[in-house]
Amino acid sequence: MSAPSDAILQRMMALHPKVIDLTLDRMHRLLAQLGHPETRLPPVIHVAGTNGKGSTQAMIRAGLEAAGRKVHAYTSPHLARFHERIRLAGTLISEPDLAALLDECSAANGTDPITFFEITTAAGLLAFARTPADYTLLEVGLGGRLDATNVIARPRLTVITPVSIDHQQYLGETLAEIAGEKAGILKRGVPCIVGPQAPEGLEVIEARAARLGAPLLAYGEHWHVQADRGRLVYQDETGLLDLPLPNLPGPHQIQNAGAALAALRHLGLDERACEAAVTRAEWPARMQHLRHGPLVDAAPHAEMWLDGGHNPAGAQAVAATLAALPRRPTHLVCGMLNTKDVVGYMRPLAGVADTLTAVGIPNEPNTLPAAETRAAAAEAGLAATEADSVLAAVTAIAAGEPQARILICGSLYLAGAILRENG
Known part of the structure; x- marks a missing residue:
């Protein structure tokens, strides 16, 4: 039996197709109609990148939750049910709450143009603003600079996972252009964790960070991570962590774990939370x-x-x-x-x-x-x-x-x- 939210989402999709039209104007207008929920969120960790965003976010969440923090999380796309996109203080959003939020956002938007991703992102932000938590994890949908999630004036932390060629029709033909779009989540004075990057991508990220005075914590310079004799070894200015290998399979999860650990260490979490990040993360459909x-x-x-x-x-x-x-x-x-x-x-x-x-x-x-x-x-x-x-x-x-x-x-x-x- 289909849920009420399914009918609302279908109606929204008919009114606001799954088209990609990158601009923030419609988003700002709708958020103003909703009373600016984006200004009332628990501290935001904003994650962009081509690959590894979801896995890295899942590891950060596992670490924070192991330390007793309540965490909101926004991801896309969903796999089996739309509810997966909005996790409130550790729990997937309930069907009654989702249906009510979608109706509220639809009413606030009226007949104005908006995309499906924008209106559903607004619903997520509204839910996060109304539910107490310690952190909000926001995963970028596409790109960064003009993504609907990029409406937070001052996040607590930003993260850029490895950037590679994808979505060229929206983000640019070269790796440098795409990195420039991802670097659009950088904010003045806000630290950014940077995963492994190709030199031309890192150069663009570093240049934007310098213009904004955003401190970078970059792989290979401020932190290092590797697999060594069946263990994960992470090192930064604070010291060395010797941890189990990530429970998410694949050699690429080593670098995702490194970015997550850099974020958790920057937030002041202890080794127990860092171990939980790599051993307890769950992220379906990634091997x-x-x-x-x-x-x-x-x-x-x-x-x-x-x-x-x-x-x-x-x-x-x-x-x-x-x-x-x-x-x-x-x-x-x-x-x-x-x-x-x-x-x-x-x-x-x-x-x-x-x-x-x-x-x-x-x-x-x-x-x-x-x-x-x-x-x-x-x-x-x-x-x-x-x-x-x-x-x-x-x-x-x-x-x-x-x-x-x-x-x-x-x-x-x-x-x-x-x-x-x-x-």
Whole structure:
């Protein structure tokens, strides 16, 4: 049975499509109508970057909560249910609260133009302003400078995770241009944790920070992190931490953990909170091991994974994770949006996967047709076929190779469909 918020969200989507139109004017207007909730939030930690935003935010939240802090968190997109986007003082927003907030924001906006992401972000900020907490974690939706979350005049801290090429149609063709958009979350005098960056990206971030007098705490200069003999070793001016490896799988989670630890140390948290950050974080669809549900039942002897990464840097992280696992025949089931660099995504995976089965993303108008995904995989050097659905692909793979490792990948929208159907 659908919830009242589902009907409201559908109505909002019809009125305010999922278009991307980066400007802050509409957001400022609606927030003024709502009484400026963005000025009444618990201290804000604002997180931007191309890859690793969500994982880094999840680790910061795990650390803060282990230290007894109450934490609001805003993320996007959701996977299975919209409620995942708004976490109030540690708990996903309730259905009655979400429905009431969406109605309130819709009434305040009236017939004025606004995007779906903007009006739902306003709902999140309104919820955060009305619920007591110690911190607010805001994940940027796209870019930074003109993202709907970038309405906080003075956050407590900003974080920029690794920047790479993605969303060029909105953020610019070069890495320097994209880094400039991400650096738009920097605020005068507000410290910023900077994860590992390409030199041309770091140069842009440093230049903007210098103009704003925003102190930088940058990887490789102010803090260092690495895996060493099965442990995570982090070091900054305060000293050294010797911690377990992150519970989120993949070598790339080392650098995400480093940024989270730098943030927590800057906020004055102790080693116990830092350990919880790396061992207790939960972030679905990032190399998530699926252990139950219809897909697992269809391939009971296979090892099933799910990942929502969708750009070349994300694929490199997935490839490194797969390469670090014990060798096993590896088959990809892949569905992607038609806005992505599909061949660029496939290339890093060609070295670690035996085959790829292309699928469409269910109920997603911007899905790339399976035939085009298959053609891109072939261009990237992967042996590729098509299937009508993920279930059909998994069943066919398991029939030919029962002990296979199967990774469903290519899009957070595909991952969300899998989690809804396979939960």
